[in-house]
Amino acid sequence: MPRAGLDAEVVTEAGATLADEIGIGQLSMSILATRLGVKTPSLYKHVDGLGALTHRIAVLGATEAGDAVEEAVRGRSGVEALAAATQALRGYVRRHPGRYAATTGARPTGDDDPLGPALARPIASLAVVLQDYGLEPDEEIHALRMVRSMVHGFATIEDTGGFQWAADVDESFTWMIDFLDHGLRGRHDLHLP
Amino acid sequence: MPRAGLDAEVVTEAGATLADEIGIGQLSMSILATRLGVKTPSLYKHVDGLGALTHRIAVLGATEAGDAVEEAVRGRSGVEALAAATQALRGYVRRHPGRYAATTGARPTGDDDPLGPALARPIASLAVVLQDYGLEPDEEIHALRMVRSMVHGFATIEDTGGFQWAADVDESFTWMIDFLDHGLRGRHDLHLP
DNA sequence: TGGGGTGGCTAATGCCATTAGCCTTAAGCT
DNA sequence: AGCTTAAGGCTAATGGCATTAGCCACCCCA
Numbered sequence: 001m002p003r004a005g006l007d008a009e010v011v012t013e014a015g016a017t018l019a020d021e022i023g024i025g026q027l028s029m030s031i032l033a034t035r036l037g038v039k040t041p042s043l044y045k046h047v048d049g050l051g052a053l054t055h056r057i058a059v060l061g062a063t064e065a066g067d068a069v070e071e072a073v074r075g076r077s078g079v080e081a082l083a084a085a086t087q088a089l090r091g092y093v094r095r096h097p098g099r100y101a102a103t104t105g106a107r108p109t110g111d112d113d114p115l116g117p118a119l120a121r122p123i124a125s126l127a128v129v130l131q132d133y134g135l136e137p138d139e140e141i142h143a144l145r146m147v148r149s150m151v152h153g154f155a156t157i158e159d160t161g162g163f164q165w166a167a168d169v170d171e172s173f174t175w176m177i178d179f180l181d182h183g184l185r186g187r188h189d190l191h192l193p
Numbered sequence: 194m195p196r197a198g199l200d201a202e203v204v205t206e207a208g209a210t211l212a213d214e215i216g217i218g219q220l221s222m223s224i225l226a227t228r229l230g231v232k233t234p235s236l237y238k239h240v241d242g243l244g245a246l247t248h249r250i251a252v253l254g255a256t257e258a259g260d261a262v263e264e265a266v267r268g269r270s271g272v273e274a275l276a277a278a279t280q281a282l283r284g285y286v287r288r289h290p291g292r293y294a295a296t297t298g299a300r301p302t303g304d305d306d307p308l309g310p311a312l313a314r315p316i317a318s319l320a321v322v323l324q325d326y327g328l329e330p331d332e333e334i335h336a337l338r339m340v341r342s343m344v345h346g347f348a349t350i351e352d353t354g355g356f357q358w359a360a361d362v363d364e365s366f367t368w369m370i371d372f373l374d375h376g377l378r379g380r381h382d383l384h385l386p
Numbered sequence: 387t388g389g390g391g392t393g394g395c396t397a398a399t400g401c402c403a404t405t406a407g408c409c410t411t412a413a414g415c416t
Numbered sequence: 417a418g419c420t421t422a423a424g425g426c427t428a429a430t431g432g433c434a435t436t437a438g439c440c441a442c443c444c445c446a
Contacts, residue, residue, distance in 0.1 A: 042393070153349070
């Protein structure tokens with residue numbers, strides 16, 4: 001009987017893809033094992049149970065999302081950076097809803113857990129984008145939380161099919177970014193002498 | 194052996210409360226049965242399984258959230274209505290995270306499913322609030338989606354403990370509402386002759 | 387060539403959801 | 417009051433899942 005050639009990375013990647021297809025909540029060791037052409041207990045040679053698997057998927061998702069945002073922002077500034085960053089995040093959620101869902105709700109288990117830094121990266125990239133607007137220091141955190149909330153909320157509602165009417169969702173998103181940009185630039189002007 | 198005095202409402206309410214405590218994902222028929230002092234199969238006399246139970250919790254949550262927003266808005270207008278509505282929604286999520294989580298992801302199963310109207314109510318209330326800003330008709334849907342996304346995103350991030358730094362979360366929320374109000378009023382002025 | 391670890395497997399346990407079928411209770415009717 | 421009946425408990429049984437223990441073949445390397 002030939003080996004299946006699995007390791008922790010392959011299993012995690014396959015689990016992530018499966019989660020994207022059926023939802024992180026439906027992910028099970030047995031379905032994943034079937035998908036990989038292996039019996040369920042074999043997965044335990046590579047991954048420490050379902051909990052550990054979803055944790056790994058969360059790290060993967062956060063890392064990939066961070067990569068996507070960073071790449072989108074590279075070489076841009078101002079509204080363009082804001083639009084690119086938020087669209088990159090939203091696009092990642094659309095392409096990988098299961099991985100993204102794994103990141104929400106996941107909490108680092110300790111100081112050496114790679115999940116902590118991984119989760120921080122997309123947020124940090126957004127923070128950099130917002131610095132272009134020259135906000136007051138105590139406003140930066142509020143603006144960051146706002147943008148995070150907006151993109152996260154929009155993407156998750158979109159993912160669950162929560163937007164009902166026929167109005168174009170893409171258009172709503174760009175309108176929202178425009179709204180943000182205007183408001184943030186207004187604040188900046190507010191603080192000029 | 195005396196009867197436990199259960200019916201569908203009591204079971205749903207108890208399930209909702211349990212979901213608020215341990216999370217909708219951890220809700221199980223067996224824990225709920227134990228909580229109600231009854232054996233698991235007895236619950237099936239009142240509720241058609243775990244899926245049906247969470248569906249009922251979703252209807253309950255959406256209805257309660259709708260009530261909360263409607264009451265908050267009553268007698269107010271403008272920013273005050275916007276602040277009251279969004280704070281009411283956020284407050285509901287804080288008080289009843291399990292019920293709210295049940296509403297997200299739940300989809301009506303048919304035209305006679307009470308979930309549809311229940312989910313629509315909080316959104317409709319928000320739409321009414323936004324009408325005070327006298328937006329252009331084609332902008333209304335974008336603004337509504339934006340506000341929904343923002344509040345939903347903020348509340349869910351807050352619920353999962355996603356806001357890290359010590360900065361006051363209440364302050365961020367009121368800052369965000371203020372930002373919205375300014376932007377929305379600005380749009381209105383934009384469209385005056 | 388001959389270990390030894392790696393990575394499969396089967397078997398077994400225990401929890402959970404769900405269904406079937408029994409039996410008591412309580413409510414209502416005569 | 418006594419009888420009937422349905423509602424609402426229960427036990428028993430099934431099947432899916434996660435997880436663990438322990439077995440065994442394969443492959444790499446000495």
